[in-house]
Amino acid sequence: QQQVKQSPQSLIVQKGGISIINCAYENTAFDYFPWYQQFPGKGPALLIAIRPDVSEKKEGRFTISFNKSAKQFSLHIMDSQPGDSATYFCAASIGQGGKLIFGQGTELSVKP
């Protein structure tokens, strides 16, 4: 019940395309859902986050869609760029500063 399942494991997208990464969770007590971006040799960094009282949050080219009834959330990267090539992790927690449960990660490669 504490798991967060993420798919796909890897994703190849052409420059300018839309990248979509999906996550599903079971624990309805989760109330904070961040996405982290990790470049090789670096630690993960917060990209965007959402709370379950909204269905969508957009920051620039990055959008989180949240479906509370289905217990799913997804990251959409519009107009994907080669600089977006990184590993993306979804996560969930109870409380914003508390411990995070991470998905398995998606390695995104954006081809020029």
Add this chain to the structure above:
Amino acid sequence: DVKVTQSSRYLVKRTGEKVFLECVQDMDHENMFWYRQDPGLGLRLIYFSYDVKMKEKGDIPEGYSVSREKKERFSLILESASTNQTSMYLCASSSMVKTQYFGPGTRLLVL
């Protein structure tokens, strides 16, 4: 600017050695975390601490211990390193209402 530093970027140790991984944050955060990252498994929580001298087990604490004697410093200890502890180790910190900030990671190889 937020900063979490880890004592080493790369470490090579022998089976049975005692290994210390150190993490320091300069943000006066209450919470600190140790994760290990393995391909296909994401990040898994080893231990965390909500205050000085406090520690809580995460999802995979076996074979590890931690120490938090000062608010800014959180150490991960492998009492007797084994080859299955070869991994990337990530430290993070947060305040009670803020996001977690991660260090650059320590890549540990146990031979």
